[in-house]
Amino acid sequence: MTPPAAAPFPALTPADPDLAAAACELASRLKGQVRFGRHDRMLYATDASLYQVEPLGVVIPASIDDAIEAVRLCVDRGLPILPRGGGTSLAGQCTNRAVVIDTSPNCRAVLELDAPARRCRVEPGITIDELNAHLAPSALFFAPDPATSRHCCIGGAIGNNAAGARSIRYGRTSESLLGVDAILATGQRVRLDCGASDRDPVARELTRRIVDLVLDHERLIRERFPKTVRRNAGYGLDMVLLALDQARREGVAEPDLRAQPGWSFVNLAHLLAGSEGTLAVTLGADLLLHPLPAAKGLATVSFESVEAAIDALPDILAMKPSAVELLDDMVLGLAAQNAEYRRYVDLMPHAAGAIPKAVLYIEFFADPSDKPTPTQHIAAALRAVIDRFGQPRVSTHTDPAAMNEAWKLRKAGEPLLHALPGARKPITFIEDNAIPVERLGEFVRRLRDIVQRHATTAAFYAHASVGVLHVRPLIDIHDEADRARMRAIALETAQLARDLGGVMSGEHGDGRVRGPLLEAFYGPELMRAFAETKRIFDPRGLLNPGIIVPRSHPNSTLVAGVPPAPAPDDRIAAITTHLRVLPESRQVRVRDTDTFLTYHDQRGFDAAVEMCNGSGVCRKKQGGTMCPSYMATLDERHSTRGRGNALRLAITGQFSNEGGGASIPAANTQSGTSQPAWLDPETQATLDLCLSCKACKTECPSNVDIARLKAEYTAQGHRESGRVPLASRIMASIRTLNRLGSRTPRLANAVNNFPPVRRLINRVLNLHPSRSLPPFAPSLERDFAARDRVLPAPGDTRPTVALFADCFCLVNEPHIARAARRVLEACGYRVLLPRHACCARPAISLGLLPDAIRTIDQICLDLRPFINDPRVRAILFLEPSCLSAIKDDWLSLKASTPLDIRRRLAAKSFLAEDFIDRHWDDHPNRPTFSTTAREPGRPRPSPESPSDTMILHAHCHQKALWGDQTSARALRRLPGAAVGVLDSGCCGMAGSFGYAEHRYDLSMKIGNLTLFPAVREAPDATICAPGTSCRHQIKDATGVRALHPIEVLAARLSS
Structure with a gap:
């Protein structure tokens, strides 16, 4: 039976005179x-x-x-x-x-x-x-x-x-x-x-x-x-x-x-x-x-069940820990599947080689007065844990970095759960019971009975030391039968907590979910x-x-305009009133959509749209990359959460193409759905400052992929309107334009920099006048004979690699590709330059997904011989955003090329410097590098004489998809090299993003958060950046020429 709904809030409209007057007075x-x-x-x-x-x-x-x-x-x-x-x-x-x-x-x-x-x-x-x-x-x-x-x-x-x-x-x-x-x-x-x-x-x-x-x-x-x-x-x-x-x-x-x-x-x-x-x-x-604390230590202990972990609490609390935290196998299993968090799972003890059913974090702090010394005090405490539980069930850490890594997993517990497959999700409604520790085991066992009686299961994690248990039953809040389960479980759990001398909330509060039970x-x-x-x-x-x-x-x-809550007998119904899926008591759903991208890894398009749970991890102000526009603006609208909400509201029809619209638009003939607003100007404006850096794909514990959803939303808008902006068309055709410019590079550069022409280019493409245009150079193709563009004869067994020439290394920065060729040849490879089109990165970022799909099919056809031939050890890239297109976006787009072929291409594709390091012991030749190439007295390192001290700024896609150490490890192969990797977030350029006149200031502000100061503070270091956009941004902002890592390797090759 559907419960009675709470009185709906009165509809709001922009024409509301009282509200409009209040807004005007506030603004004034x-x-x-x-x-x-x-x-x-x-x-x-x-x-x-x-x-x-x-x-x-x-x-x-x-x-x-x-x-x-x-x-x-x-x-x-x-x-x-x-x-x-x-x-x-x-x-x-x-x-x-x-x-x-x-x-x-x-x-x-x-x-x-x-x-x-x-x-x-x-x-x-x-x-x-x-x-x-x-x-x-x-x-x-x-x-x-x-x-x-x-x-x-x-x-x-x-x-x-x-x-x-x-x-x-x-x-x-x-x-x-x-x-x-x-x-x-x-x-x-x-x-x-x-x-x-x-x-x-x-x-x-x-x-x-x-x-x-x-x-x-x-x-x-x-x-x-x-x-x-x-x-x-x-x-x-x-x-x-x-x-x-x-x-x-x-x-x-x-x-x-x-x-x-x-x-x-x-x-x-x-x-x-x-x-x-x-x-x-x-x-x-x-x-x-x-x-x-004067010293810290952390022990993680595995258990065969949550109940066994809870039962061990009295012995653990007698050791006087500073914290005791619980994670169950549901959280650990989801973390193991998450690109950002799986490495933290490796810090957990794995008795019998499997993910444990439960893990307790047992942390100790030492004061300066602790005897004999704080460090020895911590060592003794950790030894006591080992003595009590035995190896290999215990892992111990005293290194601050390792402890910090382990705690990241615990702190991500709640948002990680939202990545669970299926319609049922671990829902927050009985997640904060506080129970006397001596009765916590009884609570767990009786609560499991309640949950099982209602035909579902639950995730468990906890502040075990103080009896606060975060339990999240799996509920499909779209389903009224499950919402009834939710209400029943909530009431029974509150009664159980009271019976055991506990309380419904230890720290998360009452709000809408527990207030009705008070x-x-x-x-x-x-x-x-x-x-x-x-x-x-x-x-x-x-x-x-x-x-x-x-x-x-x-x-x-009572407040004017705010309706009364339900009568006492109906208050339990208030727990499921005003849900996101039932705003104003009307259910909203994602409409069936013919998408350009697949969402199998996110359990479908509807699940992808609703993936953001609002935890706000994207609102951090330092560390990592997510979310660069929020870090620069501190504006909710420009956070990952803000964009996720905007997309959800637009795609579920709660916004309209006119901007704003009625609170819940009239439903169409499809039950429970409304017409998506693919052309909502406000949503488009919210997405406009997304750099498509992909950081949310990994740094968000729920794996919300805003870059993918932005591309889909933009493409759907193009399809609905029947038009694509001219500037987007031109930007997506950058390879064709670059090839034209490279035919007569001197003339093309002169024309581009002729003030009247540059003003015209700026106006047509919405470019900021302070941005420098990449200069043209003779095409890289001139360096490769016809025989080096195709596979050799069948009898030729020489080890071979294929170089994927991105749009910029082909005609703007061919010296980087030449450097790569020198290093790869020093490793004993023949280097081929296949004929192919653009990787479609610009088209994907700008929402021209039909164009991207056609490009994928053509490139896969062009590269199929290189994919299939075992003599071709790898297909190597110099630009991380091109490699990310092949390894990530191409696998999601609905191309005609079979997915197996695209996966084999992705598996064979690497950054050039990553391949050199990864296969260091397998190359036909081992290259030798000189100890230094820098001439004494030079005011700053140059491409010809890089410093032994190097600072690497990794590309956002590189950090998000395969890690920021891939380029650093290759540089560390150089004798005497000291390579630091900046925690510098995004540079702010992001392809064409930073060129736009209306985004220029934000682009520079993002770079100035950490990257630009780090470059200016290291005058004696060689600045390395694999990304073309990153190098361009660094040059525009600081005047320093950043080098591609492959350039540094080439400069240090021994004669």
Whole structure:
């Protein structure tokens, strides 16, 4: 039976006069961005949960003062407010019909740092990892470490009372929260900390009323609140009671608890922790810091079952670890299939050679005072683990890099699960139960029974040390029968947690998924206390309305335009209301589409479109490549998540080709589907700043492949409109144009650089005038005789390689191909130059997929003799983006050439320098290299005399698909070479992306994040870059000529 739906939110339209007036007033009074268009609203309609609620609008304040002004204006107009940071919440608390105030882009400062006192003051938008990077020189850190620490904000950590793996040692955010600077729903600004009631009449009145409320409900709080280490369900009234107990111990008389003597012990900042933005808007926080550990160690232990791992906890906890974390075989198996994370699985112990059924991470920290020394203390702790569990079930690590690698796998647990094949996915709805550790084994066994009784299974991972178990049953949320299972499992699991003395949430909060169960868990009297808490802080119900306290509760306040929640008997139904697949209670699906690409590896086009789970890993601000446009703009719209949401909304028909459109367009004749918006201008604009770097294909734990989806979306738009932009046609024909220019290179270069002609080229192709055009040179084909373009006679058995001449090495940079030929001939190979067309990389990137398919079929026909002939050891590439087309895109495009042939071509294809290193011991000849070719006194290394010190900037596709070490390993074959690989992300050029006039500034900003400074700071190093675009970008931005690695190898060949 389908449950009754919650009252839908009223439809929003751009013509809404009240909303339009509010948007205009906000825009006129704020320095930040005011985004009330439907596309921007919908990109904030989801978080990392299952839910989707279209907000009223989005404000991105330029400063804290801007945020204050925005809140006050919304309060004056009676508009609901949703404070938001990274949007990483798993329970839906970051989705609401409200004005979103996103402080993450601009409110990220460390305002004060008092290292001797071990405290700091920060703005709410700074991420935990950003803060800890700032603190590292002071040998301090902020201890709460949720898995999202790279991209979750301090404001959100307070809202969720985040904890993380090491809470057994350091506690939750509330234990590290000294005070909060906040603005209330009345528009009043207040600082909440210990002693605030002595200084501020607003804080005094809040404290008086909350203390009275807690003392009135003292017996129920003591009886009903769980005694677990971690608890985050409802409001933290128990923390206020703990402060009052401290006052009692300090001798405050019972009557005085309701007066100033008792109030001074109460820190209402702790009540805001876990309040999910429903009581106040955080403007800043005073944080307690901890000294960095003097030494660390990590043991990973394999078990034959999750239950066996849980049963071992008492012995492990007696060893005083800093963290104990659990992963099950479902997470480990998915990681083993993931290109980015499979190497981390190798760090796990593999008893009997198979992926273990469960693994426990057991981490130890040592203080400077630990005896005999911190290092010896860690060694003894790790030895104790080995003695208890024995080899080979234990792997130990003390190297910081190895420990960091191992922790990456644990932190990716939740998003990795979304890559599971099939319609059923591990769903987030009972994932945060906190159970007394001594009863955790019983909970696991009884929960397995519940899940199995409802005909499904579940993934398990956990903060085992504190009894927090993240369980994700496999549910198909498109299916009403499975949604009924979800509701039943949720209710039974909440009852089980209560029966065992636990709680529904240890840190992820209530939100939309557990809020409806709070009354059943705590009872009506405590629920009324929660509603009164809400009313004390937010009498008009403007802050994140309906979260924690339902809007229909007798003590709550209804907000205009926000409908009441379901009646109490129907509240369980609210768990499956406002799902992404059921926005506004209407199911949406991906329509059957004749795609240009296949999606078998992503379980179909519909699964690929819905692959993004919103975890926000792409919103990291440093490290890796994903997502370059977000790192440069800090704009949700230009994150992988933002693009994934835009594509999902457009392809499921929730956007229209006119931009925006009705909330849920009328369904067509296909049940549950709507017409895709292949030509939505807003979605096209969102995709326009995607560099198609492919980083998300591997760095996203869910393997969201935005580059592929962007190519498909663009191609579908071309098909629907019946036209392709002229500039795209020209750019996709770059090989033909280059060949024409190479016939008379001097003349072509002169014409290209003649100002009137260059201005015309810029206008037609939308090129930025500061960009230099690649100069033409005589074609590489002139270097190869006719006999070197085809396979030799059958009797000729000389070892052979074929060189795939990309569009640039053919006519713009033929010297690189000549260098490759010299090195390969020194290795004993005959080098052939087959005739073939462009690899279709430009056509793929620009969405000209029918052209790309025709090209694939023609090249496979041209290269088939080289694919089939065993004398041809390899087909070698100099340009990584061409190789990635063959190894990745070609295998997905629906070409006529059999897939087996394309796979054999891909298997035979390598970067030239990778082939040289990979087959070093198998070459017919072993090349010899000189110790150095650099002349003393040269101001900077040159192509003729490269330095022994080399810095490699790997191409994005190289890093994403086969790793950034492939070129570095070849360079390390040189005697005396010291090769560093930059963690430099994307250079910002990305083929034609950085040439476009409207993208030039962003292109340079991306390069300036890490790459350009690294080049400028290494004047004595040879800069190496395999990618043509990367070398061009480095030259344009720094004036330094970067070399292809093969050029360096050729320069160092001994005569």
